[in-house]
Amino acid sequence: MFKQVELSYSFDSLEPHIDTLTMETHYGKHHAAYTTNFNKALEKAGITEDDAVKVLASLSDIADEADRNAVRNNGGGYYNHNLYFSTLSPTPKKAPEGKLAAKIDATFGSLEALIEKLSSLAATQFGSGWAWLSVTPEGDLVTSQSSNQDNPISQGTGNIPILALDVWEHAYYLKYKNLRPDYIKAFFEVLDWGKVEELYNAVIS
Numbered sequence: 001m002f003k004q005v006e007l008s009y010s011f012d013s014l015e016p017h018i019d020t021l022t023m024e025t026h027y028g029k030h031h032a033a034y035t036t037n038f039n040k041a042l043e044k045a046g047i048t049e050d051d052a053v054k055v056l057a058s059l060s061d062i063a064d065e066a067d068r069n070a071v072r073n074n075g076g077g078y079y080n081h082n083l084y085f086s087t088l089s090p091t092p093k094k095a096p097e098g099k100l101a102a103k104i105d106a107t108f109g110s111l112e113a114l115i116e117k118l119s120s121l122a123a124t125q126f127g128s129g130w131a132w133l134s135v136t137p138e139g140d141l142v143t144s145q146s147s148n149q150d151n152p153i154s155q156g157t158g159n160i161p162i163l164a165l166d167v168w169e170h171a172y173y174l175k176y177k178n179l180r181p182d183y184i185k186a187f188f189e190v191l192d193w194g195k196v197e198e199l200y201n202a203v204i205s
């Protein structure tokens with residue numbers, strides 16, 4: 001049985017960057033529904049695997065198309081939001097240190113350049129979707145975007161995401177309306193690079 005990641009912060013604590021009503025709706029309704037529906041879809045498809053990464057990496061094993069799409073969409077929604085919410089903080093570390101900091105500089109030139117690249121991917125994702133920072137099987141960093149609740153795992157890249165930027169309208173429309181770029185700036189105000197660094201170190205270890 002998959003469960004939503006527990007938040008280490010309150011719904012109102014990311015104000016003014018992410019507003020309370022968006023947090024209540026996004027975590028309390030949208031993410032809750034993805035989680036419930038992921039569990040239901042797995043039961044219907046007869047899948048007992050308890051590692052969401054393994055489930056999303058082997059979607060092609062699900063023969064029935066409706067079952068496969070239900071697991072892909074709801075499993076993606078479950079996994080993506082767990083990552084998204086667990087990397088936000090009211091007291092974020094504003095820059096990574098150690099191996100991740102060095103890898104970002106070597107790959108993108110600077111943290112600012114990486115943030116600019118991710119912001120551009122997030123802003124240009126047509127319709128609902130995500131922007132990603134992931135680690136390849138060789139330990140390299142790559143950025144990407146995806147539609148709907150797809151992610152680098154369900155896309156079959158073999159890469160593991162360590163940063164997820166949600167650009168579905170439900171992530172920002174209550175406060176930012178059509179101004180997605182303003183929300184993207186706000187996201188980076190509450191993104192905890194300490195969490196991203198922890199995830200990177202776990203993937204490469």
Ligand code: MN
Pocket residue numbers: 026030081166168170171
């Ligand atoms: Mn969302």
